[in-house]
Amino acid sequence: MITFHDIQIKFGHFHAIKNLNLHIKEGEFFTFLGPSGCGKTTILRSLVGFIAPAGGQIMLNGKDITHVPIEKREISMVFQSYALFPTMNVYENIAFGMRVKKASKAEIDREVRDIAQKVDLKEEQLFKKVSELSGGQQQRVAIARALVLKPSILALDEPLSNLDAKLRVQLRNELKNLQKKFGITTIYVTHDQEEALTLSDRIAVFNNGIIEQVGTPQEVYNQSKTEFVCNFIGDINKIDPLTIMNSQLKESIDPNKIAYIRNEKVSLLPLPGKEAVQLRGTIVDQEFYGLYSKYVLEIEGGGLLKTIEKETGFSRYKVGDKIGIFIHPGDILQY
Numbered sequence: 001m002i003t004f005h006d007i008q009i010k011f012g013h014f015h016a017i018k019n020l021n022l023h024i025k026e027g028e029f030f031t032f033l034g035p036s037g038c039g040k041t042t043i044l045r046s047l048v049g050f051i052a053p054a055g056g057q058i059m060l061n062g063k064d065i066t067h068v069p070i071e072k073r074e075i076s077m078v079f080q081s082y083a084l085f086p087t088m089n090v091y092e093n094i095a096f097g098m099r100v101k102k103a104s105k106a107e108i109d110r111e112v113r114d115i116a117q118k119v120d121l122k123e124e125q126l127f128k129k130v131s132e133l134s135g136g137q138q139q140r141v142a143i144a145r146a147l148v149l150k151p152s153i154l155a156l157d158e159p160l161s162n163l164d165a166k167l168r169v170q171l172r173n174e175l176k177n178l179q180k181k182f183g184i185t186t187i188y189v190t191h192d193q194e195e196a197l198t199l200s201d202r203i204a205v206f207n208n209g210i211i212e213q214v215g216t217p218q219e220v221y222n223q224s225k226t227e228f229v230c231n232f233i234g235d236i237n238k239i240d241p242l243t244i245m246n247s248q249l250k251e252s253i254d255p256n257k258i259a260y261i262r263n264e265k266v267s268l269l270p271l272p273g274k275e276a277v278q279l280r281g282t283i284v285d286q287e288f289y290g291l292y293s294k295y296v297l298e299i300e301g302g303g304l305l306k307t308i309e310k311e312t313g314f315s316r317y318k319v320g321d322k323i324g325i326f327i328h329p330g331d332i333l334q335y
Contacts, residue, residue, distance in 0.1 A: 001026040001185055002047065002153070007056035009042055016042050017209045020056070024187065024202075029179050031188045033196040034206030035232070040189050041157055043206075047187065048077050048155055060152070073153075076146035080158040082138050084130045090116075090141050091126040097149045115148045119178060135163045136171050143175075147182065154179075154186045160195065172199060193233050197221060205229050227258065227335040235263045239332070240303025247301065248277045252329035265331040266307040268295070268316075268323055276326040281305070283321045293317075297325055 002024040009017035017039050024030045032040035045051045047058060049070035058066045065073055076097075084093050091112055098108045116126055119140045130138055139159060146154055159175075160168045176199050179186050190196055196203050197217040205212045205220060205228075213225040224230035239259040244250050253259055270276065284304075285296035288311075295317060297305045305325065309317070317323065 001028075001061060002187075003057075003059040004043070004047075005057045005059065007043070007046065007058065008054045009039075009046060009051060010054045015209065017046075017053075020209075020211060022204060022211060022214065024185065026185055027183050028201045029176065029186045029188065029199055031190060031196045031200040031203045032206060033190060033193065033203050033232075035191055038206040039209040040204075040206045044077075044155055044157055044187060044189050047153075048075050049073055074149075074151050075153040075155055076149050076151035077155040077157065078139075078142045078146050078159050080161055082142040082159070084138060084141060084145075086129070086131050089127050089129055090121065090133070093130060093141055094126075094145045094148055097145060101149075111148050112144075115144045118181070119144045119147070120174075136167055136174075139163075139171055140174075143178065147184070152185065154184050155189075156186065157189045158191070159188075161190075161192075168195075175199065197233075205232065207232075221262075224333055227260075230260050230333050230335065235306065235308075236260050236333075237263060237266065237305050239305070240299070242302025243279065243299045243305070245301075247279055249327065249329065249332075252277070253332050254334055257334040260333045260335075261305075261327060261331055263294070263306045264308045265328070266297075266305050267326045268307060268309055269326065270324075271326050271328055274328045274330075276328050279305075279325040279327065281323065281325050283317055283319050283323065286317070286319055297323075299325070 004020050004022045007017055007020040020043065032043060034040050042051060046053055053066060057064050094112045094116065095108050098111060121140055121144060125133065125137065130141060133141065160171055163171065172195060188199060200217055202214060202216055203220050204214045207228050213220055213229045220229060221233055224233060230236060237260060239261060244253065244255055244259060280300040281297040283295050284298045287294040290311065292308050292310050295307050295309065297307065299305060
């Protein structure tokens with residue numbers, strides 16, 4: 001579907017993207033994930049046509065679109081700010097692209113009403129100013145305006161970042177459902193790891209203009225290929241060398257490499273069906289989150305580990321408790 005081949009992007013003397021190679025399949029929900037300034041939006045904008053690469057090719061279904069004008073790429077973009085026209089009502093915003101393409105009035109009316117229904121915009125909302133809508137409704141207008149043009153690709157640049165946390169989760173689910181409904185190839189840019197993990201079929205993790213890893217959410221999270229990915233995705237423990245040297249862990253991992261383990265894979269209960277290494281430690285801090293609690297453990301022999309334990313309606317552990325800690329060596333990531 002989409003192939004980036006040896007793409008280079010420069011801004012003056014600054015090399016923003018260095019020889020990027022990537023293939024995105026038709027119908028995928030594909031996410032560009034990384035911190036601010038890592039190059040993810042730059043690559044998205046080069047795909048849409050706002051930025052011309054200094055080198056390399058962008059292929060769409062085998063056709064070179066590197067220098068094809070924006071309006072001929074059949075790619076629609078939803079911006080972080082939604083970029084809706086505040087003086088127009090919802091209907092006019094959705095119809096705008098079709099009017100530019102000089103579609104007939106009857107066709108515009110049919111398509112606008114059809115797409116509005118599909119993204120759950122009610123009839124009475126079509127004739128409201130966009131400023132009268134909630135953030136979630138504005139997002140649906142922006143998506144409807146993009147989809148009404150029947151693009152082959154939908155590009156979304158941080159479309160949820162301006163919303164509050166609860167609405168962000170709600171609209172994240174709606175966005176995924178819409179993508180499944182339309183089956184459209186979707187490229188999504190975010191710095192939010194949770195968004196990337198929950199929405200994506202595959203993820204490309206960006207860092208300083210290069211891709212550190214491409215994989216499914218499960219692969220990126222559980223089999224992080226680089227130390228950057230390991231630290232950027234989710235909460236993780238860096239295991240103190242003293243913890244390794246003073247325990248059975250030294251028998252099963254390389255003591256010459258840096259070792260990490262995800263917080264939730266450190267357990268305060270024996271691991272069924274797994275040959276776990278047992279450590280001893282003391283709880284030195286606890287944070288209650290409702291469904292779960294986070295604990296900080298001081299390990300006998302040196303070092304700290306964090307863990308997450310599901311709450312069962314009563315508090316089993318408290319600060320000062322000396323307890324067993326269980327780790328499966330296979331859950332340790334090393335670099």
